[in-house]
Amino acid sequence: MLETFLQFLFSGITAGAIYALVALGFTLIYNASHVINFAQGEFVMIGGMATVFLADAGWPIWAAAPLAVLLAVAVGVALERLAIAPAREASTVSLIVITIGASILLRGLAQLVWDRNFHTLAPFSGEEPIRVLGASILPQSLWVLGGSLLAVLALGWFFGRTLLGKAVIATAHNRLAAELMGIETRHVMTLCFALSALLGALGGVLITPITLTSYDAGVMLGLKGFSAAILGGMGSATGAVVGGLLLGVVEAMGAGFLSSAYKDAIAFVLILVVLVAVPRGLMGARGAERV
Amino acid sequence: MLGLKNFLAASALLAAGALAFAGAAVAQAPIKLGAVLATQGGPSFLGDPEAKVLKLYVDKMNAEGGIAGRKIELVLYETNGAAADAATFAKRLIAQDNVDFIIGGSTTGETMAMVPEIERAGVPFVSLGGASVIVEPVKKWVFKVPQTDRAAVEKVYIDMKQRAAKKVGLLAGSGGFDKSCTDNARALAKTHGLTVAADETHGAQDTDMTPQWTKIKNAGVDAVLYCGFGASSVVVTKNYAQLGLKIPFYHNHGSASTRWIQGSGAAAEGVRLPAEPVLVARQLPDRDPQKAAGVAFGDAYKAKYNEEPSTFAGYAYDALLLMADAIKRAGGTDKAKVRDALETTKGLVGATGIFTMTAADHSGVDVKSFRMVEVKNGAWRVLY
Numbered sequence: 001m002l003e004t005f006l007q008f009l010f011s012g013i014t015a016g017a018i019y020a021l022v023a024l025g026f027t028l029i030y031n032a033s034h035v036i037n038f039a040q041g042e043f044v045m046i047g048g049m050a051t052v053f054l055a056d057a058g059w060p061i062w063a064a065a066p067l068a069v070l071l072a073v074a075v076g077v078a079l080e081r082l083a084i085a086p087a088r089e090a091s092t093v094s095l096i097v098i099t100i101g102a103s104i105l106l107r108g109l110a111q112l113v114w115d116r117n118f119h120t121l122a123p124f125s126g127e128e129p130i131r132v133l134g135a136s137i138l139p140q141s142l143w144v145l146g147g148s149l150l151a152v153l154a155l156g157w158f159f160g161r162t163l164l165g166k167a168v169i170a171t172a173h174n175r176l177a178a179e180l181m182g183i184e185t186r187h188v189m190t191l192c193f194a195l196s197a198l199l200g201a202l203g204g205v206l207i208t209p210i211t212l213t214s215y216d217a218g219v220m221l222g223l224k225g226f227s228a229a230i231l232g233g234m235g236s237a238t239g240a241v242v243g244g245l246l247l248g249v250v251e252a253m254g255a256g257f258l259s260s261a262y263k264d265a266i267a268f269v270l271i272l273v274v275l276v277a278v279p280r281g282l283m284g285a286r287g288a289e290r291v
Numbered sequence: 292m293l294g295l296k297n298f299l300a301a302s303a304l305l306a307a308g309a310l311a312f313a314g315a316a317v318a319q320a321p322i323k324l325g326a327v328l329a330t331q332g333g334p335s336f337l338g339d340p341e342a343k344v345l346k347l348y349v350d351k352m353n354a355e356g357g358i359a360g361r362k363i364e365l366v367l368y369e370t371n372g373a374a375a376d377a378a379t380f381a382k383r384l385i386a387q388d389n390v391d392f393i394i395g396g397s398t399t400g401e402t403m404a405m406v407p408e409i410e411r412a413g414v415p416f417v418s419l420g421g422a423s424v425i426v427e428p429v430k431k432w433v434f435k436v437p438q439t440d441r442a443a444v445e446k447v448y449i450d451m452k453q454r455a456a457k458k459v460g461l462l463a464g465s466g467g468f469d470k471s472c473t474d475n476a477r478a479l480a481k482t483h484g485l486t487v488a489a490d491e492t493h494g495a496q497d498t499d500m501t502p503q504w505t506k507i508k509n510a511g512v513d514a515v516l517y518c519g520f521g522a523s524s525v526v527v528t529k530n531y532a533q534l535g536l537k538i539p540f541y542h543n544h545g546s547a548s549t550r551w552i553q554g555s556g557a558a559a560e561g562v563r564l565p566a567e568p569v570l571v572a573r574q575l576p577d578r579d580p581q582k583a584a585g586v587a588f589g590d591a592y593k594a595k596y597n598e599e600p601s602t603f604a605g606y607a608y609d610a611l612l613l614m615a616d617a618i619k620r621a622g623g624t625d626k627a628k629v630r631d632a633l634e635t636t637k638g639l640v641g642a643t644g645i646f647t648m649t650a651a652d653h654s655g656v657d658v659k660s661f662r663m664v665e666v667k668n669g670a671w672r673v674l675y
Contacts, residue, residue: 220496256502
């Protein structure tokens with residue numbers, strides 16, 4: 001029984017770490033602009049696909065991965081400069097719709113530039129599972145988990161300790177006031193898209209050995225990551241990780257102890273219950289908005 | 292400046308030219324082949340190689356003089372697997388393009404959406420969809436290439452019995468094919484003396500299936516059949532290896548691609564599945580009638596696209612063969628005659644199987660055309 005429970009837990013942690021890593025990407029752009037970037041899943045896909053294709057072309061992984069991440073960053077910057085910045089005066093909802101359009105465009109481009117097959121990447125430290133009390137977990141899952149924790153720490157440091165991070169938060173709170181304080185708010189948005197593309201692509205590189213990747217891999221990852229971010233509290237980095245892990249574990253336990261056919265339904269019911277009880281999510285900011 | 296007079300004269304000349312051209316075209320009008328393939332979206336792994344094969348072999352046949360001296364003109368519509376689009380394109384092929392023959396519907400869903408239009412208009416139609424519902428009950432104008440999912444399950448069950456299995460576990464994705472495959476697996480278990488002891492499913496893009504595997508393991512089954520395809524089939528296989536399971540493990544013919552083996556790596560070793568002969572043509576004994584055709588097809592495909600043909604590529608090839616054979620025997624493209632010729636196809640050796648159609652059987656291949664293969668050292672090994 002313990003063995004079974006542990007296996008479900010490990011499965012949940014594996015999936016949850018992946019959701020958490022994607023959820024983290026939503027945090028940055030949301031914090032800067034209250035825009036939910038629905039092309040976040042596509043950043044993850046670009047990171048994975050570009051690494052795969054560079055690796056297939058003979059590049060070693062330590063060179064392929066950074067280059068793939070750079071490509072995603074370039075795409076993120078281009079997206080902000082070409083699509084978001086010109087519509088800066090539009091409402092948040094319009095900007096969100098633009099990101100949905102961008103996600104469709106990026107999927108289409110990935111189909112043309114690469115292909116429509118699924119691809120995989122060799123795990124970073126072997127495929128030999130680590131066994132604990134009869135249950136097993138893949139070393140790559142620990143990489144993903146480690147990546148999420150590092151990202152949380154980095155984000156915490158960025159927003160809490162650096163001037164640039166504080167400028168981002170100031171811009172999010174009041175663009176006009178931030179501009180009057182001498183913050184170049186235009187650059188803040190570009191920076192946030194670049195960083196969140198970086199985070200997404202890094203995640204894509206880490207998770208591809210487990211999940212595989214294809215031009216449309218971003219759709220489901222984006223959706224699950226978004227759910228995780230909402231569950232944990234949109235805008236909170238710790239919340240994204242807590243939400244991701246919780247979502248993964250609930251799915252795994254639901255599939256294991258109840259029914260694998262309804263595991264997604266079980267997870268979404270949980271999200272609804274949490275949102276009814278705590279509308280801002282588990283770790284969402286509780287401070288009252290000043291009107 | 293072009294005066295009105297000159298303009299009229301030029302128009303008249305143009306019209307005369309067009310008429311003359313039309314006259315020449317009638318003399319040896321091409322055979323119009325319509326195709327609706329899911330080259331985009333989820334089922335693109337079906338439609339993409341199918342479209343490649345149609346393009347390759349239509350060019351090839353035309354270079355060799357076409358069918359009975361007439362060139363083939365391919366009208367290809369690409370979908371993302373949406374049934375509604377397939378129905379629209381079927382309508383357009385019939386009403387606008389006036390095609391003589393239709394190949395397509397990469398999936399069962401698309402095929403079934405096209406069937407009403409095609410039955411109404413009466414155009415010979417060969418589907419590339421997998422499920423048995425396409426030709427059961429028999430529809431006058433509808434034929435299909437792939438073996439049914441039921442035949443695949445039968446082949447697996449026969450092999451399981453040989454390994455003395457009594458309790459079988461099922462694991463499946465959530466797509467239409469996956470469901471049809473598990474339905475067949477549940478229905479056929481009893482007639483093969485098996486009981487279904489575990490019945491688990493996973494979502495379309497799930498990243499970890501170890502909970503399902505743990506439940507299957509705890510149910511104490513003797514063998515497991517997986518119904519599904521695509522990236523999930525790799526994750527399922529990797530999870531099987533991750534848990535160190537030793538239960539005999541079977542995939543369906545949807546996993547019969549080198550992409551699945553490469554993706555799964557060492558985890559795929561020892562997994563068995565029913566495969567079309569085209570996949571293992573080179574390994575077949577020389578006396579096997581399908582060897583020569585399979586090898587020739589594989590070589591031509593690889594020379595052009597630099598990848599091994601998948602099972603699905605073979606479906607499109609066979610659909611073309613069926614068409615060419617029927618048109619030759621019908622002595623032209625008269626739709627009713629071509630349909631009758633299709634129905635009397637006999638002993639046609641294709642990549643998928645040897646086709647013999649009858650008024651009661653519009654599929655033409657059965658469980659016998661499957662080979663049971665096992666993954667050994669990263670490649671297929673034919674068992675029997």
